[in-house]
Amino acid sequence: MITLSVNGVAHELDVPPDMPLLWALRDTLAMTGTKFGCGQALCGACTVHLDGTAVRSCQTPVGDAAGAEIVTIEGANGKVAEAVQASWRELDVVQCGYCQSGQIMSAIALLSDNAKPTDDDIDAAMDGNICRCGTYQRIRAAIHDAAGKLA
C-alpha cells in the first residue's frame, strides 16, 4: 500500500511503486484532469505540483511521490491559481484544451516563484509544455496578464 496525499486528501493505493504517478491519478483515483500526452516527460501535459514544484507525473514513480503533497489541476487554488485561470478565461487561451491542465500548472509554478516574469522567463518555464494547437501567443499573454492581476 502506498499512501498518497492529493489535493489535501490522503489515499491508500494498492499499486506497484514503479507505476507512474500519472496513471495512479488517472486510473486508480479517476482524477482525469491530469493528461497523458507522451509518457516520456517531453510534452508537459501531465504536469502536477509535488511539494510546490512542477513535475511531470508520467515520469514520477508513484512510490517516489508517497509522503509528498501533490496538487493537481483539480486542486489548484489560491490567489496565483485563481489569477492564472481567470486570465486564461478572459483571453480565451484554450482551443482543444487537452494540454492546458499542464500549461496552467506550469504557469502557476512560474508565477509562484517569479511574480513578474519576462518573456525569456516564460520561454524557460514553459518550453517543456507542448500545445499542438499552437496557443502559445495567448499563453504568454495570459501569464503576463495574471502577473498584472497579482501585482
Next chain:
Amino acid sequence: MLRTDLPVNPLTPRPATRGASRRDFLKGTATVAGAFVLATFVPLGRGPLAQEAAANGPPAGIFEPNVFLKIAPDNTVTVLIKHFEMGQGITTGLSTLVAEELDADWGQMRYEMAPANPALYANLFFGTYMGTGGSTSTANSWTQMRKVGAAARAMLVAVAAKQWNVPAGEITVAKGTLSHPSGKTATFGELAGAAMAEAVPADPALKTSDQWTLIGTRLPRLDSFAKTNGTAVYGLDIRRPGMLVAVIRRPDRFGGTVKSFDATAAKAVAGVVDVVQIPTGVAVIAKDTWSAMKGREALTVEWDDAKAETRSTDAIFASYREELKKTGLPADTRGDAAAGIAGAAKTTTAEFTFPYLAHAPMEPMNGVIQLTDEGAEIWSGSQFPSIDLYVTSAVLGIKPEQVKINILISGGSFGRRAVPNADWTFELAAVAKAFGRKDPVQLVWTREDDIKGGYYRPMFLHAVEAGLTADGKIAGWRHKVIGKSIFLGTAMEQMVVHDGVDDTSVEGVKGSPYKIPHFAVEAYNPTSEVPVLWWRSVGNTHTAQVMETMMDELATMAGRDAVEFRLELLAEHPRMADVLKLAAEKGDWGKPMPAGKGRGIAVHESFGTRVAMVAEVTVDGADIKVDRIVAAIDCGIAVNPDIIAAQVEGSVGFALSSVLRNAITLTDGVVDQSNFDGFEPTRMSEMPVVEVHIAKVDAPPSGIGEPAVPLLAPAIGNAVFQATGKRLRSLPFDLGTVG
C-alpha cells in the same frame, strides 16, 4: 489490412437545394418536465435518411435527445452540437448562430455534443452523413442553426402573446427576456414548457446583418471554463465501472501481419487480464493502463512482412523521380504549356519534396466500448460518426442502429480522427469482439503508437518547369505532382477522384486562380502500404508551398515586386487581390529590413477562404527564427472574430514545426521517429508574434480551421530568400543543404 470496402460513399456530395421553400420542423420529445426541445430538419442537401426522418418524425429509440435546442426551466439554453469539437471552437460558433436568432443572452448559453445520429445531425455538405471536415462546419450550419434559433424565438413569442393577451408584433425579445410595452416581461425559462405546445413556424424569417448583436462580436468561448479546471471530459477520460484497458502491439512495418505470438510472459504481468489477436495486431487487456503497457512490453510477436512496405523513404522518393519520366494523368490543362516554355526568354526548373507527417494531436487515439444485450455502446472522439457506426456494426456483425456512440470532445485532431476506414474504431470493435466479454474496454494508443502508426500526410514530390517572356510575363508552366492518393481505394473515392486524379493531391495547383495562359498539371498515383490521410489543409499543405515559392521565384526572375507580380495575375479574383493587399499593407511590405533579416509573402485560397501572409525572419547560419507573422483573412462573414484570430494564431504554431523540422522517415520500412523528441512540435520559445487582420466581406461564412496552415511555409521560405538569396523549396527547410 483494415476494411476499405464500405458499401457506401459517405462523402458523395449531393446537390444542395439552397433556399428551398419547404422545410420540416419537428418538435422532439421533451425529456425534462417544463423544458422546451426542438428538432429541425432544414433540407439543404437532404438525402434519403433525412427524408425518412422528416416523414416519420424523430427516430424513436436509443439516440436521445433528438434535438438541436433545449430551453430548461432554469433559463439555460443548450445547443446540441452536431459537429466535432477538436479545439476549433465550433461549439461556441454554432451556439452563436442559435443565440443570435433567439435573442438569447450569451450567459445563458450552454452546449452538449450531439450523439451519433446521421438522420438528425448530418453535415449538410456531406449529403446524409454526419461528419466534420473540410472546414465546412460553420458554412453548412450557417442557415440551419439560425433557423433553429428563429423558430424557437417565434414559439416563445407566440406563447407570450397568448398569456399576455397582446399582439405578437408588440413583443420584443432581447438578452433572453421577452417584453411588452405594458411592462410585462418573461424569461425563456418561464415560457419554455408552454412554448412546446406552439406550432413550429414553417419558415421563420432571419435577421438582416444590421440586426445582429452577437454575430461578428467577440463572444467568450463556452468551453473555456471546463478546459481550465480539469473538468472537461475527453475520450481518454471516460471511466466506466469495471473498465479494462487495452493496448495493441502493431506490426513494425506497414502491411505486416501477425505470423505468431507468445503471450506467456505478457499474461504473467500483474494486472493483465487477457491477450487477444485482432486483424491489425495483438491486444493486451489489463485492469489499468500501466499494466497493459507492461504486458505489451513482455509480448513476443513474429511478423509476416511478405506484403509489407520495406523501402526507405529515400527509395520512395527515388521511385517517384523514376515515375515522373512517364506522362502523368492530366489534371489541369490550359493552352499549350510545352510550346509556351519552348518560346520563353528565360526558364527555370525546380523540385520540391514533402515528407510524411504525423498529426500528433495531444490526445492520442482512444475509445471505450461496451458490448450490451442490445448491441454496443461507444464513448469516443468520433469525428465521422457515420463511418464509425458502420465499421463498428460490420466488425461486430450487428446493425448500425444497434451501435450507440457517445461523442466526446477531443484533444485535437488535425484530420487524424476522421479516417475513411475508421482505423482505431475498427480496432476498438475488434478488441471487444475478440475479448468477447461485456466489461467496458478502453483502447489507448501511446504516443509511440501515434507517431509510428501511419495515416500520415502523404509524401509528395513536385517537379515544375516554368518560363518567362522577354517582358516578364509567364510564358508557360508545366507541373508534375506525385504522391499516394488519400481517396483512391477508399469508400470515399467517388467524391474527389475524377478520371483517375485525386483532386486532393492537386488542389491548389489544379484550378490555380493565377491567370497562366499555358499551364499543364499532371498527376501520378504511386502506391504503398503506408496508410495516408488528410492532414490539416490536405493537399494545400504541399501545393501552396510550390505555387507560392514559384511565384516568388518568377517575380524575382522578372525583376518585379512579388506583390505586384501576383496582383497582375489575380485581376479576375478581387477577393484574393484584396487579402494580398491587406497583408502587404499591414505587414510593412516593401519596407527595408536589416542584414540577416527578410520578409516574405504568400497568398492562397483553400476551403473557400482566402489568406495572405507576410513572414519576417532572422537567419543566423543555418538557423531560421520566425519573428513575426501578419495574416489577412477573407472567410466571408466573421461569426466570431476572436476565434478566427485564434485559429490563425494556432495554425502558425501548428505548422511551424512542419516547416522547420518535422518529418516521418522510414528505414527499410520501419518508422525512425517514435515520440516528441524525434517528431517535435513547435514550442513556446519558437512562437512568432502573430497579427491577424480579417477583411470585412458580406458573403456567407467559409471555414478557418485549415486555410491559414498552407501559407506559413512559402511565406517563411520567401522571407529566407530575401534575407539570404537562398531558395528553400523542400520541406522541412534545411538551409544547411541549400546552395
